[in-house]
Amino acid sequence: MNEPFDGYRRRTIPPPDAELTQVGPGTPGGEYLRRFWQPVAFVRDLERPLRVRILGEDLVVFRDGSARIGVLHLHCAHRGTSLEFGIPLDRGIRCCYHGWAFDVDGRCLETPGEPRGSRLKERIWQGAYPAMEFTGLVFAYLGPPERRPAFPIFDSYDVPGHRLMPAAKFTLPCNWLQVKDNSMDPVHTAFLHALSSGYQFTEAFGVVPELDWALTEAGMAYIATRRAGDLVWIRVCDFIPPNIHQFTREIEEATAPKPTSRPVIIRWAVPDDDTHTTNFELAQVDPAWGFTPEQVALPGFGQSGDRPYAERQRHPADFDAQSSQRPVAVHALEHLASTDRGVIMLRGIVRDGIRAVASGGDPFGTHWREGQVIPTFTQDLVLHRPAASTPEDDRRLLRAEGRRVIVAVERA
Numbered sequence: 001m002n003e004p005f006d007g008y009r010r011r012t013i014p015p016p017d018a019e020l021t022q023v024g025p026g027t028p029g030g031e032y033l034r035r036f037w038q039p040v041a042f043v044r045d046l047e048r049p050l051r052v053r054i055l056g057e058d059l060v061v062f063r064d065g066s067a068r069i070g071v072l073h074l075h076c077a078h079r080g081t082s083l084e085f086g087i088p089l090d091r092g093i094r095c096c097y098h099g100w101a102f103d104v105d106g107r108c109l110e111t112p113g114e115p116r117g118s119r120l121k122e123r124i125w126q127g128a129y130p131a132m133e134f135t136g137l138v139f140a141y142l143g144p145p146e147r148r149p150a151f152p153i154f155d156s157y158d159v160p161g162h163r164l165m166p167a168a169k170f171t172l173p174c175n176w177l178q179v180k181d182n183s184m185d186p187v188h189t190a191f192l193h194a195l196s197s198g199y200q201f202t203e204a205f206g207v208v209p210e211l212d213w214a215l216t217e218a219g220m221a222y223i224a225t226r227r228a229g230d231l232v233w234i235r236v237c238d239f240i241p242p243n244i245h246q247f248t249r250e251i252e253e254a255t256a257p258k259p260t261s262r263p264v265i266i267r268w269a270v271p272d273d274d275t276h277t278t279n280f281e282l283a284q285v286d287p288a289w290g291f292t293p294e295q296v297a298l299p300g301f302g303q304s305g306d307r308p309y310a311e312r313q314r315h316p317a318d319f320d321a322q323s324s325q326r327p328v329a330v331h332a333l334e335h336l337a338s339t340d341r342g343v344i345m346l347r348g349i350v351r352d353g354i355r356a357v358a359s360g361g362d363p364f365g366t367h368w369r370e371g372q373v374i375p376t377f378t379q380d381l382v383l384h385r386p387a388a389s390t391p392e393d394d395r396r397l398l399r400a401e402g403r404r405v406i407v408a409v410e411r412a
Protein backbone atom coordinates (compact mmCIF):
# COMPACT_ATOMS: atom_id res chain seq x y z
CA MET A 1 0.00 0.00 0.00
CA ASN A 2 1.41 3.40 -0.99
CA GLU A 3 0.71 6.30 1.32
CA PRO A 4 2.38 9.60 2.28
CA PHE A 5 5.09 9.63 4.95
CA ASP A 6 5.49 5.87 5.00
CA GLY A 7 9.27 5.72 5.37
CA TYR A 8 8.82 3.74 8.58
CA ARG A 9 7.35 0.87 6.58
CA ARG A 10 10.05 0.95 3.91
CA ARG A 11 13.18 0.52 5.96
CA THR A 12 13.94 -3.09 5.17
CA ILE A 13 16.74 -3.39 2.65
CA PRO A 14 16.67 -6.73 0.83
CA PRO A 15 20.03 -8.29 -0.06
CA PRO A 16 21.60 -7.65 -3.47
CA ASP A 17 21.24 -10.20 -6.24
CA ALA A 18 24.05 -12.58 -5.20
CA GLU A 19 24.09 -14.52 -8.47
CA LEU A 20 24.66 -11.40 -10.59
CA THR A 21 26.92 -9.39 -8.32
CA GLN A 22 29.34 -11.65 -6.43
CA VAL A 23 32.80 -11.95 -7.98
CA GLY A 24 34.92 -14.01 -5.58
CA PRO A 25 36.42 -17.45 -6.30
CA GLY A 26 33.75 -20.16 -6.39
CA THR A 27 30.76 -17.78 -6.73
CA PRO A 28 28.63 -18.20 -9.88
CA GLY A 29 29.35 -14.64 -11.04
CA GLY A 30 33.02 -14.96 -10.18
CA GLU A 31 33.41 -18.18 -12.16
CA TYR A 32 31.65 -16.50 -15.12
CA LEU A 33 33.96 -13.47 -15.14
CA ARG A 34 36.98 -15.78 -14.87
CA ARG A 35 36.18 -17.32 -18.26
CA PHE A 36 37.37 -14.16 -20.04
CA TRP A 37 40.71 -12.40 -20.45
CA GLN A 38 40.64 -9.47 -18.01
CA PRO A 39 42.88 -6.39 -17.81
CA VAL A 40 44.86 -6.35 -14.56
CA ALA A 41 47.40 -3.50 -14.98
CA PHE A 42 48.95 -1.03 -17.39
CA VAL A 43 52.52 -1.79 -18.41
CA ARG A 44 53.35 1.85 -17.57
CA ASP A 45 52.72 0.98 -13.89
CA LEU A 46 55.14 -1.97 -13.81
CA GLU A 47 58.36 -0.16 -13.04
CA ARG A 48 58.22 -2.19 -9.83
CA PRO A 49 56.07 -5.22 -8.96
CA LEU A 50 52.47 -4.06 -8.67
CA ARG A 51 50.06 -5.35 -6.05
CA VAL A 52 46.51 -5.66 -7.43
CA ARG A 53 43.20 -7.09 -6.31
CA ILE A 54 41.23 -8.78 -9.11
CA LEU A 55 37.96 -10.69 -8.62
CA GLY A 56 38.63 -10.87 -4.89
CA GLU A 57 42.13 -12.33 -5.33
CA ASP A 58 45.32 -10.60 -4.22
CA LEU A 59 47.94 -10.79 -6.98
CA VAL A 60 51.26 -9.33 -8.02
CA VAL A 61 51.90 -8.20 -11.60
CA PHE A 62 55.50 -7.71 -12.71
CA ARG A 63 57.79 -7.67 -15.71
CA ASP A 64 60.99 -9.71 -15.45
CA GLY A 65 64.36 -8.89 -17.01
CA SER A 66 63.39 -10.79 -20.15
CA ALA A 67 60.32 -8.51 -20.55
CA ARG A 68 57.97 -11.36 -19.69
CA ILE A 69 54.86 -10.51 -17.67
CA GLY A 70 54.10 -12.46 -14.50
CA VAL A 71 50.75 -12.53 -12.70
CA LEU A 72 51.25 -14.52 -9.49
CA HIS A 73 49.41 -15.00 -6.24
CA LEU A 74 50.56 -12.19 -3.97
CA HIS A 75 51.74 -14.22 -0.98
CA CYS A 76 54.94 -16.23 -1.32
CA ALA A 77 54.55 -20.00 -1.19
CA HIS A 78 57.24 -20.18 1.53
CA ARG A 79 55.74 -18.17 4.41
CA GLY A 80 53.48 -15.65 2.76
CA THR A 81 55.49 -12.46 2.35
CA SER A 82 54.00 -10.23 -0.31
CA LEU A 83 55.73 -10.42 -3.66
CA GLU A 84 55.02 -6.71 -4.16
CA PHE A 85 58.36 -6.46 -2.27
CA GLY A 86 59.94 -9.03 -4.59
CA ILE A 87 62.91 -8.39 -6.83
CA PRO A 88 62.38 -9.02 -10.56
CA LEU A 89 65.08 -11.28 -12.01
CA ASP A 90 66.18 -11.99 -15.57
CA ARG A 91 63.82 -14.89 -15.21
CA GLY A 92 60.95 -14.48 -12.75
CA ILE A 93 60.88 -12.78 -9.36
CA ARG A 94 62.69 -13.31 -6.05
CA CYS A 95 60.85 -13.02 -2.71
CA CYS A 96 62.56 -10.46 -0.49
CA TYR A 97 62.26 -12.50 2.73
CA HIS A 98 64.31 -15.68 2.12
CA GLY A 99 65.16 -15.34 -1.53
CA TRP A 100 62.97 -17.99 -3.08
CA ALA A 101 62.58 -17.33 -6.80
CA PHE A 102 59.57 -18.06 -9.00
CA ASP A 103 59.17 -18.07 -12.76
CA VAL A 104 56.21 -16.34 -14.46
CA ASP A 105 54.45 -19.72 -14.71
CA GLY A 106 54.74 -20.23 -10.94
CA ARG A 107 57.59 -22.78 -11.03
CA CYS A 108 59.98 -22.44 -8.07
CA LEU A 109 63.46 -21.78 -9.49
CA GLU A 110 65.54 -21.45 -6.31
CA THR A 111 65.35 -21.94 -2.56
CA PRO A 112 68.78 -20.45 -1.84
CA GLY A 113 68.80 -21.02 1.96
CA GLU A 114 68.38 -24.78 1.62
CA PRO A 115 71.36 -27.17 1.70
CA ARG A 116 73.23 -27.78 -1.52
CA GLY A 117 71.54 -30.58 -3.43
CA SER A 118 68.11 -29.90 -1.89
CA ARG A 119 65.31 -30.86 -4.25
CA LEU A 120 62.68 -28.90 -2.33
CA LYS A 121 62.13 -26.46 -5.21
CA GLU A 122 60.85 -29.27 -7.42
CA ARG A 123 57.78 -29.60 -5.19
CA ILE A 124 57.02 -25.90 -4.81
CA TRP A 125 54.74 -23.87 -7.07
CA GLN A 126 53.50 -20.33 -6.68
CA GLY A 127 49.96 -19.76 -7.98
CA ALA A 128 50.24 -18.18 -11.45
CA TYR A 129 47.96 -17.05 -14.26
CA PRO A 130 48.64 -16.76 -17.99
CA ALA A 131 49.15 -13.15 -19.02
CA MET A 132 49.72 -11.18 -22.18
CA GLU A 133 50.27 -7.58 -23.17
CA PHE A 134 48.11 -5.72 -25.68
CA THR A 135 48.59 -1.99 -26.38
CA GLY A 136 50.29 -1.38 -23.06
CA LEU A 137 47.60 -3.19 -21.11
CA VAL A 138 48.27 -6.47 -19.29
CA PHE A 139 45.52 -9.07 -19.58
CA ALA A 140 45.35 -12.20 -17.45
CA TYR A 141 43.17 -15.28 -17.57
CA LEU A 142 42.05 -16.39 -14.11
CA GLY A 143 39.80 -19.27 -15.16
CA PRO A 144 40.21 -23.03 -15.54
CA PRO A 145 43.22 -23.63 -17.85
CA GLU A 146 41.35 -26.03 -20.13
CA ARG A 147 38.66 -23.38 -20.84
CA ARG A 148 40.95 -20.52 -21.84
CA PRO A 149 39.37 -18.64 -24.79
CA ALA A 150 41.10 -16.89 -27.69
CA PHE A 151 42.01 -13.27 -26.98
CA PRO A 152 39.20 -11.32 -28.67
CA ILE A 153 40.05 -8.75 -31.35
CA PHE A 154 37.39 -6.08 -31.93
CA ASP A 155 37.19 -4.07 -35.15
CA SER A 156 37.43 -0.93 -33.01
CA TYR A 157 41.10 -1.77 -32.32
CA ASP A 158 41.82 -0.54 -35.83
CA VAL A 159 40.29 2.84 -36.76
CA PRO A 160 41.82 4.48 -39.86
CA GLY A 161 43.77 7.63 -39.06
CA HIS A 162 43.85 6.88 -35.34
CA ARG A 163 46.22 5.17 -32.94
CA LEU A 164 45.05 2.84 -30.17
CA MET A 165 46.68 3.99 -26.92
CA PRO A 166 46.67 3.02 -23.26
CA ALA A 167 44.28 5.44 -21.54
CA ALA A 168 42.70 5.92 -18.11
CA LYS A 169 42.46 3.70 -15.06
CA PHE A 170 40.21 4.63 -12.13
CA THR A 171 38.39 2.84 -9.34
CA LEU A 172 34.79 3.20 -8.13
CA PRO A 173 33.76 2.06 -4.63
CA CYS A 174 30.89 -0.09 -5.86
CA ASN A 175 29.96 -3.32 -7.58
CA TRP A 176 30.96 -3.82 -11.23
CA LEU A 177 27.45 -4.53 -12.52
CA GLN A 178 26.05 -1.08 -11.73
CA VAL A 179 29.10 0.41 -13.49
CA LYS A 180 28.17 -1.66 -16.53
CA ASP A 181 24.40 -0.97 -16.22
CA ASN A 182 25.33 2.63 -16.95
CA SER A 183 26.77 1.69 -20.33
CA MET A 184 23.38 0.67 -21.75
CA ASP A 185 21.49 3.56 -20.10
CA PRO A 186 21.79 6.32 -22.71
CA VAL A 187 18.98 8.49 -21.34
CA HIS A 188 21.29 9.41 -18.46
CA THR A 189 23.47 11.30 -20.94
CA ALA A 190 20.63 13.80 -21.36
CA PHE A 191 19.89 14.15 -17.63
CA LEU A 192 23.08 13.53 -15.65
CA HIS A 193 25.38 15.06 -18.26
CA ALA A 194 23.20 17.97 -19.38
CA LEU A 195 19.73 18.78 -18.05
CA SER A 196 20.06 17.98 -14.34
CA SER A 197 23.65 18.80 -13.49
CA GLY A 198 24.72 21.28 -16.13
CA TYR A 199 26.20 20.70 -19.57
CA GLN A 200 29.21 18.42 -19.17
CA PHE A 201 29.77 17.52 -22.83
CA THR A 202 27.99 19.40 -25.63
CA GLU A 203 24.56 21.09 -25.64
CA ALA A 204 23.39 18.49 -28.14
CA PHE A 205 23.32 15.94 -25.29
CA GLY A 206 20.53 17.95 -23.62
CA VAL A 207 17.90 16.60 -26.03
CA VAL A 208 16.22 13.49 -24.61
CA PRO A 209 16.93 10.87 -27.27
CA GLU A 210 14.71 8.35 -28.93
CA LEU A 211 16.01 5.08 -27.45
CA ASP A 212 16.54 1.68 -28.93
CA TRP A 213 18.64 -1.38 -28.12
CA ALA A 214 19.53 -4.45 -30.14
CA LEU A 215 21.49 -7.67 -29.79
CA THR A 216 24.61 -7.72 -31.97
CA GLU A 217 27.19 -10.33 -32.89
CA ALA A 218 29.47 -9.04 -30.11
CA GLY A 219 26.79 -8.49 -27.45
CA MET A 220 24.37 -5.58 -27.64
CA ALA A 221 24.23 -1.91 -28.57
CA TYR A 222 22.19 1.12 -27.68
CA ILE A 223 21.01 3.52 -30.34
CA ALA A 224 20.27 7.04 -29.06
CA THR A 225 18.78 9.21 -31.82
CA ARG A 226 18.24 12.93 -31.32
CA ARG A 227 16.57 15.56 -33.46
CA ALA A 228 18.44 18.85 -34.00
CA GLY A 229 16.38 20.97 -36.42
CA ASP A 230 16.64 19.35 -39.84
CA LEU A 231 19.38 17.05 -38.58
CA VAL A 232 19.29 13.67 -36.89
CA TRP A 233 22.19 12.66 -34.65
CA ILE A 234 22.61 8.94 -34.12
CA ARG A 235 24.90 7.80 -31.31
CA VAL A 236 25.63 4.09 -30.92
CA CYS A 237 27.58 2.40 -28.11
CA ASP A 238 28.38 -1.31 -27.65
CA PHE A 239 28.23 -3.56 -24.62
CA ILE A 240 30.41 -6.63 -25.01
CA PRO A 241 29.95 -9.22 -22.29
CA PRO A 242 30.98 -9.75 -19.69
CA ASN A 243 32.30 -6.30 -18.75
CA ILE A 244 33.39 -4.27 -21.77
CA HIS A 245 31.72 -1.29 -23.32
CA GLN A 246 32.87 1.20 -25.88
CA PHE A 247 31.71 4.69 -26.68
CA THR A 248 32.64 7.68 -28.81
CA ARG A 249 34.21 10.82 -27.40
CA GLU A 250 31.48 13.13 -26.12
CA ILE A 251 32.24 15.95 -28.55
CA GLU A 252 29.38 15.78 -31.05
CA GLU A 253 27.70 19.18 -31.58
CA ALA A 254 25.19 17.90 -34.16
CA THR A 255 25.27 21.17 -36.14
CA ALA A 256 26.08 19.76 -39.59
CA PRO A 257 25.68 16.44 -41.41
CA LYS A 258 28.63 14.18 -40.79
CA PRO A 259 29.60 10.70 -41.96
CA THR A 260 30.13 7.99 -39.38
CA SER A 261 32.97 8.80 -37.01
CA ARG A 262 34.38 6.15 -34.73
CA PRO A 263 37.14 7.39 -32.45
CA VAL A 264 36.27 5.11 -29.58
CA ILE A 265 37.15 4.50 -25.98
CA ILE A 266 37.07 0.84 -24.98
CA ARG A 267 36.50 0.32 -21.27
CA TRP A 268 36.67 -2.80 -19.11
CA ALA A 269 35.03 -2.67 -15.65
CA VAL A 270 37.13 -5.16 -13.71
CA PRO A 271 35.94 -6.03 -10.20
CA ASP A 272 38.61 -5.69 -7.51
CA ASP A 273 36.04 -7.36 -5.23
CA ASP A 274 32.27 -7.18 -4.71
CA THR A 275 32.33 -3.49 -3.75
CA HIS A 276 35.20 -2.00 -5.77
CA THR A 277 35.61 -1.80 -9.53
CA THR A 278 38.54 -0.60 -11.60
CA ASN A 279 37.89 0.74 -15.09
CA PHE A 280 40.71 0.20 -17.59
CA GLU A 281 40.54 2.08 -20.90
CA LEU A 282 42.15 1.97 -24.31
CA ALA A 283 41.46 4.95 -26.57
CA GLN A 284 41.65 5.66 -30.29
CA VAL A 285 43.57 8.91 -30.65
CA ASP A 286 44.04 11.06 -33.75
CA PRO A 287 47.72 12.13 -33.78
CA ALA A 288 46.52 15.56 -35.03
CA TRP A 289 45.01 16.21 -31.59
CA GLY A 290 48.55 16.45 -30.24
CA PHE A 291 47.78 14.66 -26.96
CA THR A 292 50.67 13.39 -24.85
CA PRO A 293 50.41 9.86 -23.38
CA GLU A 294 49.83 11.51 -19.99
CA GLN A 295 46.86 13.46 -21.36
CA VAL A 296 45.40 10.33 -22.94
CA ALA A 297 45.69 8.61 -19.54
CA LEU A 298 43.50 11.18 -17.75
CA PRO A 299 39.95 10.03 -16.87
CA GLY A 300 37.10 11.95 -18.52
CA PHE A 301 35.16 14.62 -16.61
CA GLY A 302 33.55 13.23 -13.45
CA GLN A 303 34.56 9.63 -14.15
CA SER A 304 36.83 9.32 -11.12
CA GLY A 305 36.26 10.40 -7.54
CA ASP A 306 38.99 13.02 -7.34
CA ARG A 307 36.79 16.14 -7.48
CA PRO A 308 36.01 18.00 -4.21
CA TYR A 309 32.81 16.77 -2.55
CA ALA A 310 31.01 20.14 -2.84
CA GLU A 311 31.84 20.29 -6.53
CA ARG A 312 30.57 16.72 -6.99
CA GLN A 313 27.32 17.74 -5.27
CA ARG A 314 26.90 20.82 -7.46
CA HIS A 315 27.72 19.02 -10.71
CA PRO A 316 27.41 15.29 -10.11
CA ALA A 317 28.69 13.02 -12.85
CA ASP A 318 29.14 9.31 -13.58
CA PHE A 319 31.30 8.47 -10.55
CA ASP A 320 28.74 10.02 -8.20
CA ALA A 321 25.65 8.53 -9.84
CA GLN A 322 27.04 5.01 -10.09
CA SER A 323 28.89 4.65 -6.78
CA SER A 324 26.01 6.16 -4.77
CA GLN A 325 23.57 3.43 -5.85
CA ARG A 326 24.86 1.67 -2.66
CA PRO A 327 28.08 -0.40 -2.57
CA VAL A 328 26.05 -3.11 -4.33
CA ALA A 329 22.84 -1.81 -5.95
CA VAL A 330 19.74 -3.61 -4.66
CA HIS A 331 17.66 -4.66 -7.66
CA ALA A 332 14.70 -5.68 -5.51
CA LEU A 333 14.19 -2.01 -4.55
CA GLU A 334 14.33 -0.63 -8.10
CA HIS A 335 11.39 0.51 -10.21
CA LEU A 336 12.59 -0.21 -13.71
CA ALA A 337 10.96 1.92 -16.42
CA SER A 338 10.78 2.01 -20.21
CA THR A 339 14.18 3.75 -20.38
CA ASP A 340 15.75 0.80 -18.53
CA ARG A 341 15.18 -1.75 -21.28
CA GLY A 342 18.89 -1.80 -22.06
CA VAL A 343 19.77 -2.42 -18.42
CA ILE A 344 17.32 -5.33 -18.35
CA MET A 345 18.84 -6.78 -21.54
CA LEU A 346 22.38 -6.39 -20.24
CA ARG A 347 21.58 -8.15 -16.97
CA GLY A 348 19.85 -10.89 -18.97
CA ILE A 349 23.02 -11.49 -21.02
CA VAL A 350 25.12 -11.61 -17.84
CA ARG A 351 22.71 -13.95 -16.07
CA ASP A 352 22.55 -16.29 -19.07
CA GLY A 353 26.35 -16.40 -19.08
CA ILE A 354 26.54 -17.12 -15.36
CA ARG A 355 24.04 -19.96 -15.70
CA ALA A 356 25.83 -21.40 -18.73
CA VAL A 357 29.03 -21.63 -16.69
CA ALA A 358 27.22 -22.98 -13.64
CA SER A 359 25.76 -25.79 -15.72
CA GLY A 360 29.12 -26.77 -17.18
CA GLY A 361 28.93 -24.91 -20.50
CA ASP A 362 30.74 -21.96 -22.05
CA PRO A 363 29.31 -18.43 -21.76
CA PHE A 364 28.47 -16.21 -24.74
CA GLY A 365 31.56 -14.24 -25.76
CA THR A 366 34.12 -17.04 -25.48
CA HIS A 367 33.47 -18.55 -28.91
CA TRP A 368 35.69 -16.32 -31.07
CA ARG A 369 38.35 -17.91 -33.22
CA GLU A 370 41.97 -16.83 -32.78
CA GLY A 371 42.53 -13.66 -34.84
CA GLN A 372 38.89 -13.27 -35.89
CA VAL A 373 37.89 -9.60 -36.11
CA ILE A 374 34.66 -9.03 -34.17
CA PRO A 375 32.26 -6.39 -35.57
CA THR A 376 31.06 -3.59 -33.28
CA PHE A 377 29.00 -0.46 -33.96
CA THR A 378 30.05 2.41 -31.70
CA GLN A 379 29.78 5.62 -33.74
CA ASP A 380 28.36 9.11 -34.17
CA LEU A 381 26.51 9.89 -37.38
CA VAL A 382 24.65 13.12 -38.28
CA LEU A 383 22.14 12.98 -41.15
CA HIS A 384 20.06 15.62 -42.90
CA ARG A 385 16.47 14.46 -42.32
CA PRO A 386 13.77 17.12 -41.91
CA ALA A 387 11.19 16.29 -39.27
CA ALA A 388 8.11 14.24 -40.11
CA SER A 389 4.75 15.99 -39.88
CA THR A 390 3.67 14.65 -36.48
CA PRO A 391 5.73 13.99 -33.34
CA GLU A 392 4.70 10.34 -33.47
CA ASP A 393 5.80 9.97 -37.10
CA ASP A 394 9.04 11.74 -36.30
CA ARG A 395 9.78 9.31 -33.47
CA ARG A 396 9.22 6.47 -35.91
CA LEU A 397 11.56 8.13 -38.40
CA LEU A 398 14.25 8.54 -35.73
CA ARG A 399 13.97 4.91 -34.70
CA ALA A 400 14.13 3.69 -38.31
CA GLU A 401 17.20 5.82 -39.09
CA GLY A 402 18.86 4.57 -35.91
CA ARG A 403 18.22 0.94 -36.70
CA ARG A 404 19.83 1.29 -40.12
CA VAL A 405 23.32 1.83 -38.72
CA ILE A 406 23.62 -1.48 -36.91
CA VAL A 407 23.26 -5.11 -37.83
CA ALA A 408 20.98 -6.67 -35.27
CA VAL A 409 21.01 -10.43 -34.66
CA GLU A 410 18.62 -12.88 -33.05
CA ARG A 411 19.91 -15.17 -30.35
CA ALA A 412 18.10 -18.17 -28.97
Ligand code: FES
Nearest residue numbers: 076078079095098
Ligand atom coordinates in the same frame (compact mmCIF):
# COMPACT_ATOMS: atom_id res chain seq x y z
S1 FES B 1 58.42 -15.88 2.63
FE1 FES B 1 59.10 -15.78 0.61
S2 FES B 1 61.05 -16.70 0.64
FE2 FES B 1 60.33 -16.88 2.67
Ligand SMILES: [Fe+2]
Nearest residue numbers: 188189193318
Ligand atom coordinates in the same frame (compact mmCIF):
# COMPACT_ATOMS: atom_id res chain seq x y z
FE1 LIG C 1 27.77 8.89 -18.29
